[in-house]
Amino acid sequence: ETGTLSETTPGPDNLQSMPLAPSATDIITVSPGLYRYEETDPGIVYGGTWSNVNGANYSSGSGLRTEGIGNTATFSFTGQWLEIGLGETTDAGKVEVTLDGVSQGVYDLYGRGETRALIFPSLSSGPHAVTLTVVAQDNPFSNRNWVVLDYLTIWDGTALPDGTFEHDSGRVLTSNNWRTFNNVNASAGTYGDSANKAWFYFMGDAVTIRAITTSDEMRVLVDGQFITKFDLHQTTNPTSTLSLEGFGPGLHVLELDEYRGVSVLDTFTTPGIPPFYQSPPAGSYTRYEEDDPAWRYNGFPYNTTAPSWSFSEHSVASNHYAAWSDTLSDTISLTFTGTAIFLGFYTDDWGGLAQVSIDGIVQETLDTYSNEPNLLTRRYANLTPGPHTVTVTVLDARNPFALRDRVRLDFIDVWDGTPLPDGTVEAEDRERVYNSDNWSLANDTGASGGTYVERGSTLWYPFTGDSVSLTLPNNTAGREMRLFVDDQFIDFLNVYSATFLTETIALNGLGSGVHLLRLEAYRDRALADTFATPGTAPFWQPPDKSGYFRYEEDDPDLRYNGAPLPQAPTSWSRGDGVFALAGSDGQLVSTNAGSDSVSLTFSGEWVSLGFLGGSSDGQIEVWLDGVSQGVHDLYRRFEDPVTIQFGNLGSGTHTVTAVNLGTRHPNSSGTHMRVDYVDVWDGTPLPAGTVEAEDASRAYYSGNLGTVNQPDASGGAYVSDGLFSNASLWFPFTGDSITLQAWASSSLDEMRIRIDGVEQPPLDLFSTAAQTRTISFAGLGAGVHVLELTRYRSDMTADAFILPAIPANFVYPPPPQTGIVRYEEDNPALRYNGYAYSQTVSSWTYDSSFNISGDYSARTSATGNNVTLDFNGSWFGVGFESNSLTG
Incomplete structure (x- = not known):
């Protein structure tokens, strides 16, 4: 039978030996005597139906394919060497190769390499004929029976030049x-x-x-x-x-x-130039990546295993990739010789359950679900010396929060029991430090060896012994990283600095044997300089949560729907950057799902919940030790911190819970609950005296705050907001009084002040001569208080806090007006559409102008909007701004 290829399909009379000199465009001259024949060359005779298939990896971009049993392709040639280019896919079949009438074997083309080259060297000089015959595919993994011919390459023995x-x-x-x-x-x-x-x-x-x-x-x-x-x-x-x-x-x-x-x-x-590549021998510590030939997928190498296994790319994964399957009972296994192993998994909201076995004995079932892309590492130590087999099995089960039951394995690390070398290791040393393959090298004379690595996602440093040190660059590009050892969370590491410097963190008490340190980018990219063993004192200590302590929204002690944030349902999301600058530490965790809850169990006699209110926020109910403390409305016309405090709790353990009700203020556009922090105080008095506003051990900051050097300020500097709105600073203190020292100048306006969540009159920061401005608060009562400063009309500054209060140099609050009283547009007594401005409809907004009273007006263009004031008096007047747009 003559096959169907095109209108010019060659017939049986084309079986003559092809000349070595090319005579058609489908022949490529590689070198004299060496020619490649594309699949469409007229000299190739096809039996049965063959059709064109495009493929980016095929020579000239296409091949011819068939899946008919018995279909053939025959080519006659003169030469000493033959190469057959074929397709290799998960829907491929089998082909028998016959040379000069003698079978050369049957080749299973199933696989993932996209192409397969078969080489037949050392042929006798003279004419030959090769025939490809499609045979039945009995590989259970293959989806079809396709055989693709891409090209044939013939060589006549003529030497190729070097x-x-x-x-x-x-x-x-x-x-x-x-x-x-x-x-x-x-x-x-x-x-x-x-x-x-x-x-x-x-x-x-x-x-x-x-x-x-x-x-x-x-x-x-x-x-x-x-x-x-x-x-x-x-x-x-x-x-x-x-x-x-x-x-x-x-x-x-x-x-x-x-x-x-x-x-x-x-x-x-x-010829090649030394040094020549040698396959690296397994060292005392070896990482087997997901594509290592030693891995077995369902008992087979990856290239020939079931199509249910795939590789996926993840920026945080080792070498950037992980292997995944969501098919029940699929397995990954590795046979190794060693006394300890680490399994590295990639986790996210599609993560399912995996069972880990060593030598056929089940070790545990792992949950690979996480709220956002993350990593999970498991350590199995104290294995007997000798060979072992570890197996990871995909289970048909998942966390109730998970969307799928996918398992993704990133790497398997093996340690043979030999101690790893001590000393200092540069972070760019790829023989000792494993990475996510997205790091860059940066230069600075302050770094070890003049270089460090930056802008990457993850570093892993294996070491042996009880202690370790890591040195981190701090610079203007640094943000926050996370540190783990053996998958145990150690701490968040803030590496921002206005000038380049390095800091060293040392850990001890880790125990003998092998450990795996993991450094992760958390908020933006990470950076690192060196690792060293053994670690040197002083050693890191866990945060002291006694006295007054702020649990930020991502603190491991907080529970979201009963789970730590990394394991919370995906209705919760973490946000930082420009959209969370108003939050403490510039980060928030939010939900808009009704019944979602955040809780903290703590020891203390006072607690304060911090949220960010805004135009799409809803209503929440707060519970303390199982007793409702009422419903609180988080809706605000503009983004604004919301503080809810409870005191006199008595000593002992308490649990505070905030539940999103899924309801909202009539003017709100949503039902969000944005969690910022939880503050706890155990009754211990806080130190008195003068505290600089830039002292991060006493004050808490939102994003968008920085330090301004000013010789006339207390301590030579003060804290100020940046380009964006809604910056805040929180200062907790104990005692009956406090003095706030702010910086005032001719370029500044007003800032808002709250004490214990209660609004105080705005503080005017305008001064014709730049200077410090002090105001004092007294009669606050014993116990703990929080002074909160928030940018209001373009400005916020803080220089120092003085405890107890001293006489102020500025009259505050302004004395009450008598006779003719002016209510500015932001006076709390005014009602916009029946609401205080902070909770009115979004069609009202503030405008600034130098031509109007107080430099601001309230503006709307919505028909029916109204502003009202209830007052006692015999006369009133109303002032409006008039321009070309007013009605």
Whole structure:
């Protein structure tokens, strides 16, 4: 039967031996005597129905495929060496290869490599005929029976010249869509890249590949056999080279396979240039990534296992990838020799349950659910010396909060019991420090060796012994990181500094044996300088939560729907950055789901709940030790902190809970509850005296606050807000009185003041001469109080707090008016549509102008909006702003 290919399908009379000199556009001359024949070459005779299939990884971008049992492709040629390029996919079938009438075997093309090259070297000189025959696929993993022919390459024995060959040389064949880029570090000033494949034919025992450094990986195959991955991620060199040897005499074909990212190519050189790559031996501590050939998926290497297993990319994962399945009873296993292992999982809201077994004995069931993308590491130590097998099994079960039952395994670390070397290790040392493959190298003379790593997601540092130190750069790009050892959370690490400096954190009491330190980016990217063992004093101590302590919204002691935030349902979300600047520490946790709750069990006699109110916030009910404390409305016309305090609780343990009711104020557009913090006081008096506003051990700050150096300020500096609105500062104190010292100048306006959540008159910060301004509060009563300062009309400053109060240099509050009384637009007595301005409809807003009383007016364009004032008097007047837009 003559196959269906096109109107010019070659017939049986095309079976003559093809000439070596190319005579058609479907033949590519690689070198004299070496030719590639594309699948559409007229010399290839097809039996049965074959159809075109496009594929970015195919030579010339396409192949011909069939799944008919018995269908054939036949090619006659003269040469000593044959390469057959085939497709390799999860819906592939099997093909029998016959040379000169003799079967060369049946090849199962099922796999994930996208292409498969079969090499038949050392053929006798003279004519040959090769036939591909589709046979029945009995691999249970395959979805179909497709056989794809991509190309045939023939060599007649003519020697290929040695030398260095550029990426665009005729000796280099590529699939489609390769691009050329200029780069001063590239040979001849240019290099090529593509998300596809390249082939290089060479003679002899060795070859060298040179590439431009990127964050990607390529697979390198020679004569159809996988050799190694070529990792192009470097933090130091602009180019990377890989030299390979041991292939023996004769012709060879090297294939570069885009693997993770793009293929990048500068040059090939033959013969290869030392030093030559050697497969690294397993050390005393070895990380097996998800694509390591030693892993078994359902008992098979990844390339030939069930299609239910896949790889997925995650910025926080080791080497950026993890293996996943959500199919019941799918397994990952590794046979190893060692006394301890670590399993690293990637977790998120799709995470399901996984069972871990060692040597057939179940160790535990793990929950891989998390509220947001996260990591989970499990340590299994004290194994007997010798071989073991660890198995992770996907279960058909999940956390009730989870959306799927997917299990994603990131890495398996093995330790053989040999102590790891002590000393200092640079964070960029990829032999000792594992990373998420998205780190950059930065220079600063203040760093160890003049360099440090930055802008990455995760670092892992394995070590042995009871203690460890890590040195972190602090700079203007630093934010907050998280530190774990053996997956136990240690602390949040704030690495912001106005000038570059380094700080060292040392941990001890970890116990003997092997440990795994993990440093994570938490709010923005992370940075690191060095790690060292043993650690040196002073050693880190857990936060002291006695006295007065603020539990920020992400504190591990808080419970969201009964779970720590990382395990809370996805109705809760964490926000920071520009949309959470008004929150303490510049971060909030929010929900709009009715019945969602946040709670804290604590020891103390006073508690204060901090929320952020706004135009889409709803109503909550607060409970204390199981007793309702009433409903509280979080709706505010503009974003504003909301404080709810309870005192005189008595000593002992208490539980405070806030429940989102899912109801709202008539003017609110939503039912959000935005949790900011919970403050607790145990009755211990706080120190008196003068406290600088920039003293972070006593004051708490929202985002958008900074320090301004000013010689005339107390301590030479004061705290001020930044470009964005709604900055706040909280200062807790004990005693009956306090003096606030603020900075005043001609460029400043008003700020708001609250004490224990109760609004005080605004403080005017305008002064023709820049100076400190003090105001005092007395008669507050014994116990704890919180002074809260909030930006109001474009400004907020704080210089110092003085306890107890001293005589003030500024009259505050302003004396009451008599006779003619002016109620400015923001007076609490005014009602806008029947509500105080802070809770009126959003169609009212404040405008500023230098031509009106107090520089501000309340504006609306909505028909029916109204403003009212109840007053006692015999006369009134109303002032309006008039301009071209008023009605």
